[in-house]
Amino acid sequence: MTTESNSPNLPPPEPKPELDLQPDDFDDGAGENHLSSEILVSQQALSAISSLQSPQHKADLQQTRSIFGQRSKPPVIVKPRALLITVVGMAITVIGIVLNSWIIGILGTIVTLLLSIAILLPWLLYVLDEWFTSQDKTLFIAFVGLIVALIGFLRFSGVGDRVIKWSAQKVNWEASGTLAEWFGALGQIAIAIIAVYVAWRQYVISKDLTIQQNLLTVQQNIITQQQTIDSYFQGVSDLVLDEEGLLEDWPQERAIAEGRTAAIFSSVDGSGKAKILRFLSRSKLLTPLKRDRRLGRAILDGVGGYAEDRLEGVRVIDLGVMLAGSDLANTDLRWTDLSEANLVRANLRGCDLVKANLSRTILYDADLSGADLNGTRLFYGSVEKASPRSRTEPPKYKTGEHTGAVVEGADFSDVQRMSEANRYYCCAWGGEKTRGTIPGGCEGIPNLLGR
Incomplete structure (x- = not known):
């Protein structure tokens, strides 16, 4: 918008872009294109002075003075x-x-x-x-x-005379005095009721104000959390990328990135954790990447991405036990790579886990009830040979041995779109507690866990 002046003596101010007048909610206000409070006050003052000096304002002022001048004064004439x-x-x-x-x-x-x-x-x-x-x-x-x-x-x-005579003969003034006392008592009761009503209304108003204040606090917390997450995204990007935008992560940089991630997970809620996980996963920072054995740098796969190496690759950020016991209920975790993460006793109720990679993930006593498991990977290889991860044996991604998730004690009640292969794997390696929660039952599927 532009501020137009009515004064012919003052030059019109230069037009400002609309973007300058609508700063980003999450910007720190330090940009050069943003209007500071001093500039805004100066522009408002110039606009007010210009409007006061305009011919139209002068004409209105003269007309007002003439009207007030023509008003007659009080005709107080004393000889x-x-x-x-x-x-x-x-x-x-x-x-x-x-x-x-x-x-x-x-x-x-x-x-x-x-x-x-x-x-x-x-x-x-x-x-x-x-x-x-x-x-x-x-x-x-x-x-x-x-x-x-x-x-x-x-x-x-x-x-009037008849009313006076009738009242003198018929009205018992002693009874009227008693009746007046009753009316006085009723008046006091009414005053007490009014006082109670006023106190109740004050309580209702105070409660409404408290609710509104809580809503404002929640909104402010959401804004603050989003600003924190955005700062984290920018910080991690600057840390692991070089000036040309290539992945340039050294051991100390990876350690700092993992430290930042662990710290921010402790200060955001479930939806904030899900946003961070989606960012890290889609940025290939959670995926084990194939490395140059001399320089340790990630190797391109020749088709516009980085080559994966599930067996010996190095992740930029290793989640480890960062998400153990976390509350991620009803969050969006589609296409996230949570392989080898420790999600013991995590709350994944109602999560959208479509195309998520949970191979070698520890889901011991995790709650996945109501989750969407369409296309979710729990293991590699064939379901007949797939088995959970082992502490001593390395994974065999071709056959599927030791590549599966640890699902013992997990709750799969009411899960959506679970594939037959995943159902067979969970029944075989989930134990008796898990077998009782899997939709469709585990009839005919052996309990390979043995307990």
Whole structure:
């Protein structure tokens, strides 16, 4: 938007891009294109001065002055003779009060009263005309007339005398006094009820304000968390990439990246953890990459990516036990590489694990109830030869031995779209507790775990 001035003497300000007037919510405000508070105040001041100096404003001001100048002043016109007589009347009144003379006092009072009314009457009429419209004066006179008419009707029609006689004969004033006491007690009860109602309304209003404040706090926490995650993304990218954008991760850089990841996992909620995992996975920072044995650098696969080496590759960030016992319920973990991660007792209830890689992942006592396991990889090779990871034996990715996830004690209740191969593997290597939670049952599938 641009600020246009009405003054012909001041040059119009330069137009500002709309992007400058709408800074990013997660920016720190240090950019050169952002408007500072001092510049904004200066522009508003220049705009106000320009509008005040415009011809239109000057014409409106002159018109307003002419209107106020044409307003009639209160018509208080006092002749010197009348003022002198009023002063004399006040003096006579004071003398009558001092001498305790009835004749002198009443004479001075009447003269002072008549002259004072004569002097003030024009001003009072002016005030009435200025402050009260003709409709207001008509309504006031009508109300006064109604009250006078009611009094006259009661006085001259005899109704008032009859009411007085009836009340003197029929009304028991002692009982009326008792009734008045009852009404007083009821009034106190009503006051107490009103006080309780007011206190209840104050509680309701305070509760609503507390709820709104909590909502604002939650929103502020979400914004702060997103800013923290964005800073983490930028920091990790700057740490492991060189100036040309190639992966340039040395041992110390990988250690710092893992430290940053472990630290941020402890300060974000489940949705924040899921965002970080998706970023790291899609950036190939969780995948074991094939390395140059001399330089340790990642090797390109020749088709626009980095070559994977599941057996001897090195990950930029090794999750290890960072996610053990984490609450990741109802989060989006599609296409994430969580292979060899320790997810013992993790809460994965209702997670979207479509195409996720959970090979050699420790899912001991994990809760996967209601999760979507469409295309989820739990092992490599054939299901007949696949087995869970071993502490002593290396994995054999061609046959599938020791490449599977540890699913003992895991809860697979109500999981969605589990493949037959994954169902067979979980029944075979999940143990009795896990076998009882797998949809479709494990009838006919041997318990290879033995417990």
